[in-house]
Structures are given as C-alpha cells and as structure tokens.
Amino acid sequence: MNKSALLTATFLLVASSLANPTFAATAGTAPAQGISKERAVEMALQAHPGKVTKAYQDTRKGKKTWEVQINGSDGKKWEVHYEISSGALVSDEAR
Incomplete structure (x- = not known):
C-alpha cells in the first residue's frame, strides 16, 4: 500500500469514527x-x-468504587x- 492510499484509508477511518461514535467503540477497542x-x-x-x-477511585467492601466526598x-x-x-451504591455515610 503506498503512502497516499494509507493516508486516505486513515483519514476515512478517523472521519467515520468521528461521525459515528459507536463505530469508534467497535473498531478494535472495547467500549468503556x-x-x-x-x-x-x-x-x-x-x-x-x-x-x-x-x-477519586477507591476500594470499599472489596469493590472498586468512586468515592465522592461532599460538604452537604x-x-x-x-x-x-x-x-x-x-x-451501584456501595456505601453512603455522614461524618
């Protein structure tokens, strides 16, 4: 494949993934x-x-969690x- 054809193919892949986000998720990478x-x-x-x-990320009750601290x-x-x-809610505590 020559440089011009490779560049065109790359451009089309990027353009397609920008126009269709679900394509980007299935084009070789697993969705988040x-x-x-x-x-x-x-x-x-x-x-x-x-x-x-x-x-921030934390571990609570053996599960990977997002910990959010709030001054209510x-x-x-x-x-x-x-x-x-x-x-899923893992814990909710007032201090």
Whole structure:
C-alpha cells in the first residue's frame, strides 16, 4: 500500500469514527465499562446537595468504587461510594 492510499484509508477511518461514535467503540477497542467519575459526582450530588471536596477511585467492601466526598448543604460531611463497574451504591455515610 503506498503512502497516499494509507493516508486516505486513515483519514476515512478517523472521519467515520468521528461521525459515528459507536463505530469508534467497535473498531478494535472495547467500549468503556461502568460509570465515569463525573457520573458518580452527579449521582452523589443528587442524593446529597452541597459542594464536592474530593472524588477519586477507591476500594470499599472489596469493590472498586468512586468515592465522592461532599460538604452537604445539610451541614453534614458525606462520603458516598459507587461501584465503578455497575454504578451501584456501595456505601453512603455522614461524618
């Protein structure tokens, strides 16, 4: 394959993946599993309005989780854990 044909094929692949995000997910890479940190923060703030002070990966009850710490509008400090793979609530504690 010459450089011109390779460049054209690459351009078409990139253009197709930008136009169709599901194509990009199936074009040789597995789609991302689980929930994002941003989604975990959204869910935690829905449960406990306030200000997020930290959000990071952690392990709780043997599961990989997103830990979200919130200074709640209710005056409490909340620590909420969502399982990364499923989005399930693992723990929800006020301190």
